[in-house]
Amino acid sequence: MSTIAEFRLPAEDTVLAATFDRAPEATIRFESSVSRSIPGLWIDGVDRETIEAGLDADPTVDAAELLVASDEGLLYDVTFPDDARAIFELLLADGGALLEARATNGWWAVRMRFRDRDDLCETHERLLEHGVNADVRRVTDLTETTAAHSRLTPEQQEALSAAFEQGYFEIPRGISMEELAGELGISHQALSERLRRAYETLVDEELQPSNDQVNSR
Incomplete structure (x- = not known):
């Protein structure tokens, strides 16, 4: 594997x-x-x-x-x-x-x-x-299942995992966007773009089954 x-x-x-x-x-x-x-x-x-x-x-x-x-x-x-x-x-x-x-x-x-x-x-x-x-x-x-179903790029997966582990999504946040970008060795703008695109992909994957059901009726 x-x-x-x-x-x-x-x-x-x-x-x-x-x-x-x-x-x-x-x-x-x-x-x-x-x-x-x-x-x-x-x-x-x-x-x-x-x-x-x-x-x-x-x-x-x-x-x-x-x-x-x-x-x-x-x-x-x-x-x-x-x-x-x-x-x-x-x-x-x-x-x-x-x-x-x-x-x-x-x-x-x-x-x-x-x-x-x-x-x-x-x-x-x-x-x-x-x-x-x-x-x-x-x-x-x-695994083949993971590879087939994940539409996130490796960079997006890395950014989301790091944000979750470092407490970026917690209230209050455990780390700022600037600090997280520094941890990943990328710019604030690059991190913001990776997270935005990852959000779009995850939301699309979550809503797509519902849309398919509606369209099939």
């Missing part, structure tokens, strides 16, 4: 710790892509001069080339040295698939899919053996 696991990894045990020392307010995420090489890095929350000074001083970065500068952030093609690339090999050695990797405040939040929990456990043990303090935050087993 396929398994989704969410890890929390310190940058000091993996990559870009020195970059966060220079630019602690930065949010860094891997670009979603299909490629034989390590994807580029989207960086926001910091100006170009500051982040490039951090990347230049970072021993886990061999080179960084700016590809795109937009409202979404700065996209860099980053070349990592062999010892830094070994971290990614540890994650993927047991056939795991990297779904998302995002870093803020010196910590990486990583979502991966494994064929089963045994592969997840082997990956976790390997990370610990190599000195990576990998903290498994959440594990979800995927």
Whole structure:
């Protein structure tokens, strides 16, 4: 049974710790892509001069080339040295698939899919053996029924789960929108949009059976 696991990894045990020392307010995420090489890095929350000074001083970065500068952030093609690339090999050695990797405040939040929990456990043990303090935050087993009936995207599911667990829906709220966005490593606007779209999907799913009954009469 396929398994989704969410890890929390310190940058000091993996990559870009020195970059966060220079630019602690930065949010860094891997670009979603299909490629034989390590994807580029989207960086926001910091100006170009500051982040490039951090990347230049970072021993886990061999080179960084700016590809795109937009409202979404700065996209860099980053070349990592062999010892830094070994971290990614540890994650993927047991056939795991990297779904998302995002870093803020010196910590990486990583979502991966494994064929089963045994592969997840082997990956976790390997990370610990190599000195990576990998903290498994959440594990979800995927079934065909779950996959077939869920219309929420992984990002929407993550946002809703985090909002529920952190008390965002409680009265009074246990966490603000800004704080929750910081926990997820995304902007306030991005979180608001994810929650809005998730609400629309859930409401549509809830009302659709009633509408079908009405239309069938």
